[in-house]
Amino acid sequence: MKTITFADIHIIGDVITEKELYKQIHYPELLNRYDSNFIQFKRMPSLEEFIGAANYLRAFHLERGQKHVKFYLPANEKPSKELLDYLKEKSYEAGFLELYAIDPEAFPSVDVNPDIDIQTVKADNFSTYLELQYQADLQFGKEYAKQKINLYKRHFNDPTMMQIIAYYQGEPAGSVDVIIADETAEIDGLSVKEVFQKKGIGTRLQQFVMNKFANKTIILVADGEDTPREMYRRQNYHYVGFQYEIQKIDHV
The missing domain is CATH 3.40.630.30 (Gcn5-related N-acetyltransferase (GNAT))
Incomplete structure (x- = not known):
């Protein structure tokens, strides 16, 4: 069986920004499809880095009438307690996906x-x-x-x-x-x-x-x-x- 990772999962949307920390996926044809408009972190962000990325994405989405922000963390890595506590305090929804083959x-x-x-x-x-x-x-x-x-x-x-x-x-x-x-x-x-x-x-x-x-x-x-x-x-x-x-x- 081929070695499978989350990189094998199809994404509807285009990479419009890529930095050392993350890449941004955007799909203007379907702005309210959350799974097509998000930030994918390439490494686990610190709390400060997450807040910066969240502020950027919220401003970007608000300019386009989008009412959500969404993020994916690196595969097979759990966020720190500090980040989880912040997400809970700020009323973010945090969950996880599982990949099967x-x-x-x-x-x-x-x-x-x-x-x-x-x-x-x-x-x-x-x-x-x-x-x-x-x-x-x-x-x-x-x-x-x-x-x-x-x-x-x-x-x-x-x-x-x-x-x-x-x-x-x-x-x-x-x-x-x-x-x-x-x-x-x-x-x-x-x-x-x-x-x-x-x-x-x-x-x-x-x-x-x-x-x-x-x-x-x-x-x-x-x-x-x-x-x-x-x-x-x-x-x-x-x-x-x-x-x-x-x-x-x-x-x-």
């Missing part, structure tokens, strides 16, 4: 359920896929959901992306995107509508990916404090490492 052959066998139909997204079902994504994205606001449509359209025409949709008894039920690289295929945005959950749809979506990319290492990122990570462990994914993420949203 699997050889497709290690994925457990899945029973065939005729109620579940998995398809790659083509011209004839693209509108169904778009509506499924739009409804899911509405939880983040109507403007965000509208802006994401352009991103899905761009990905539809990108040969390094594969969009996959799941139907349950003929109804659109879930989806996943796959980011295709030379040695890896990254599972991204795996979701199943609430009404169709616990029917094996998420597992079948993953099995489809395993079959499609049997010659690659399958990778994904999970919230380190969320329950799906437990499912990935049961499915024989290999834990690779962690990365702290920090964000704050200005509600004023």
